[in-house]
Amino acid sequence: MTQQAATTTSPRLAIDPRLWPDVARVPRVPVRAAVAERLLRRIARHRGLRVELPGGRLLVPAPPSTPVLRLHRPQDFLRRVGATGLIGFGESFQAGDWDSPDLVALLTVLATAPETLVPTGAQWLRRLYAQRPPAAELSTAENARRNIHRHYDLSNDLFALFLDPTMTYSSAVFPTGRDGRPVASAPGLADAQHRKIDQLLDLARVGTGSRVLEIGTGWGELAVRAARRGARVVTLTLSEEQLALARRRIQQAGVADRVEVRLCDYRSAAGQFDAVASVEMIEAVGRPFWPAYFATIDRVLAPGGRTALQAITMPHERMLASSATYTWILKYIFPGGQIPSVEAIEDSTARHTSLRVESTRGYGEHYAETLRLWRERFTERADEVAALGFDQVFRWMWELYLAYSEAGFRTGYLDVQQILLTRPGATR
Missing domain, CATH: 3.40.50.150 (Vaccinia Virus protein VP39)
Structure with a gap:
C-alpha cells in the first residue's frame, strides 16, 4: 500500500509508542527545524526537487516533471530532520509526514553524491544530530x-x-x-x-x-x-x-x-x-x-x-x-x-x-x-x-x-x- 497521494494534510497515523517510540514522538527543536528548512530549500533548488506543501503550494519554484517530495505535515517533518538528520527523514516517512508519487526517483536524486547535500561550510551541523551506533x-x-x-x-x-x-x-x-x-x-x-x-x-x-x-x-x-x-x-x-x-x-x-x-x-x-x-x-x-x-x-x-x-x-x-x-x-x-x-x-x-x-x-x-x-x-x-x-x-x-x-x-x-x-x- 503506497501512502496517500493528496497534497492536503493527511490524518495523523495512530502509532503504538511501545513499538515505535521515536516514530510516535515528534521532537521539539524549533531552531534545528528552521535550519532543516533552509537546508531543504537549498537541496530543492540545487537538486531540482519539487517540494509540495499542503494545499498544493511549493516550497520553491520547480517544474512539474521533477521528482516530488510531498509534505503532509511540514513542521513535523522539519522537526524530525532537524533533530536526527536522515534518521528523522526515515522516521518521518514511517509516520506518514511525507511521501512521493515516485519514491525511487526522489531517493535517486538524494542518493547521488550524498556528501554534497550539506554544503561544505555547514558540515559542522552533523555534530547536532550524528550518533554513533549503540554498543548493544x-x-x-x-x-x-x-x-x-x-x-x-x-x-x-x-x-x-x-x-x-x-x-x-x-x-x-x-x-x-x-x-x-x-x-x-x-x-x-x-x-x-x-x-x-x-x-x-x-x-x-x-x-x-x-x-x-x-x-x-x-x-x-x-x-x-x-x-x-x-x-x-x-x-x-x-x-x-x-x-x-x-x-x-x-x-x-x-x-x-x-x-x-x-x-x-x-x-x-x-x-x-x-x-x-x-x-x-x-x-x-x-x-x-x-x-x-x-x-x-x-x-x-x-x-x-x-x-x-x-x-x-x-x-x-x-x-x-x-x-x-x-x-x-x-x-x-x-x-x-x-x-x-x-x-x-x-x-x-x-x-x-x-x-x-x-x-x-x-x-x-x-x-x-x-x-x-x-x-x-x-x-x-x-x-x-x-x-x-x-x-x-x-x-x-x-x-x-x-x-x-x-x-x-x-x-x-x-x-x-x-x-x-x-x-x-x-x-x-
Missing part, C-alpha cells in the same frame, strides 16, 4: 544472534510474500540485452537467482565430492544446488526461522543426506572444506569483526581451496566516512551492519589471512532490478503483509528500505560483487 548492536558473538533475529526472524511468511519461490534474499543475475543492461521480470526472477548461485558455485569450483561450507544459510537454495552437484555441504545460520524452513526445503529437495544446517556463529565454524561460499553475509558482520570473519574462512579452507563471496560494496571513501555513524538502516533494518568496500576486503584479507582477492565482478544494475521486483511485489501485497500482523509503520518502513536500497544501486553509490579469494600459488 555491535555484532559480537553475544549480540549477533539478537541482531539477526530482528531482521531474519520477522516471519518466513513475510519474506515469502515478496521473494521468488527459491526464497533467495540477495541479488539475482539476469540475462542482459544488446545494450548490456539486465533484462528483468518477475517470472524470470527464480531463474536469475539460480544463475547467480551457479556462477558463485562455479567460481568456487564446487562439484562432485566437494566439501562446502556456506556462511549464511538464507533459506537453503545455495546448499540445495551445491548438493545437487554432488557436494557435501555444511551451512551456518543464526536465524531460527531460517533454520527451520531451510531444513524443510532441503528435505523436500531430496538432498538432506548431503546437507547439514547448523545454528552456529561463523566464528565457531569447524572442519576443513574445499570451498567456502558466503552470500551477502559480510554486511552483517560489522567492520570491527571483518578480520575474524576472514580469519575463520582462512582457518577452515583446505589447501588449494577457493572462497566465493557475494558482497554489497560501496566506494572506500564513503565507507570510511559512514562507518562510525548510526543510520536509519542500522536503527530499523540491519542493526550492527556495515557495507564494506572492495579495498577494505583486500586490506583485511592481506593483513589477517593467507587469502588474497583473485578476482571481482560487479553488477549493481542487477541488484537495482532485483530490488524493484521485490518492492513492487511487497507493495502490491500490502494487505497480506498487514494480515500477518505488521502495522502501517512497519509497511511504510519496508517500502522505504527497499526503495532506498534500489536508489543506492541505481546511482552507483552501492554495488554488488562476486569475489574470489584464494591463496597465492595454491593449486587444486
Whole structure:
C-alpha cells in the first residue's frame, strides 16, 4: 500500500509508542527545524526537487516533471530532520509526514553524491544530530544472534510474500540485452537467482565430492544446488526461522543426506572444506569483526581451496566516512551492519589471512532490478503483509528500505560483487 497521494494534510497515523517510540514522538527543536528548512530549500533548488506543501503550494519554484517530495505535515517533518538528520527523514516517512508519487526517483536524486547535500561550510551541523551506533548492536558473538533475529526472524511468511519461490534474499543475475543492461521480470526472477548461485558455485569450483561450507544459510537454495552437484555441504545460520524452513526445503529437495544446517556463529565454524561460499553475509558482520570473519574462512579452507563471496560494496571513501555513524538502516533494518568496500576486503584479507582477492565482478544494475521486483511485489501485497500482523509503520518502513536500497544501486553509490579469494600459488 503506497501512502496517500493528496497534497492536503493527511490524518495523523495512530502509532503504538511501545513499538515505535521515536516514530510516535515528534521532537521539539524549533531552531534545528528552521535550519532543516533552509537546508531543504537549498537541496530543492540545487537538486531540482519539487517540494509540495499542503494545499498544493511549493516550497520553491520547480517544474512539474521533477521528482516530488510531498509534505503532509511540514513542521513535523522539519522537526524530525532537524533533530536526527536522515534518521528523522526515515522516521518521518514511517509516520506518514511525507511521501512521493515516485519514491525511487526522489531517493535517486538524494542518493547521488550524498556528501554534497550539506554544503561544505555547514558540515559542522552533523555534530547536532550524528550518533554513533549503540554498543548493544555491535555484532559480537553475544549480540549477533539478537541482531539477526530482528531482521531474519520477522516471519518466513513475510519474506515469502515478496521473494521468488527459491526464497533467495540477495541479488539475482539476469540475462542482459544488446545494450548490456539486465533484462528483468518477475517470472524470470527464480531463474536469475539460480544463475547467480551457479556462477558463485562455479567460481568456487564446487562439484562432485566437494566439501562446502556456506556462511549464511538464507533459506537453503545455495546448499540445495551445491548438493545437487554432488557436494557435501555444511551451512551456518543464526536465524531460527531460517533454520527451520531451510531444513524443510532441503528435505523436500531430496538432498538432506548431503546437507547439514547448523545454528552456529561463523566464528565457531569447524572442519576443513574445499570451498567456502558466503552470500551477502559480510554486511552483517560489522567492520570491527571483518578480520575474524576472514580469519575463520582462512582457518577452515583446505589447501588449494577457493572462497566465493557475494558482497554489497560501496566506494572506500564513503565507507570510511559512514562507518562510525548510526543510520536509519542500522536503527530499523540491519542493526550492527556495515557495507564494506572492495579495498577494505583486500586490506583485511592481506593483513589477517593467507587469502588474497583473485578476482571481482560487479553488477549493481542487477541488484537495482532485483530490488524493484521485490518492492513492487511487497507493495502490491500490502494487505497480506498487514494480515500477518505488521502495522502501517512497519509497511511504510519496508517500502522505504527497499526503495532506498534500489536508489543506492541505481546511482552507483552501492554495488554488488562476486569475489574470489584464494591463496597465492595454491593449486587444486
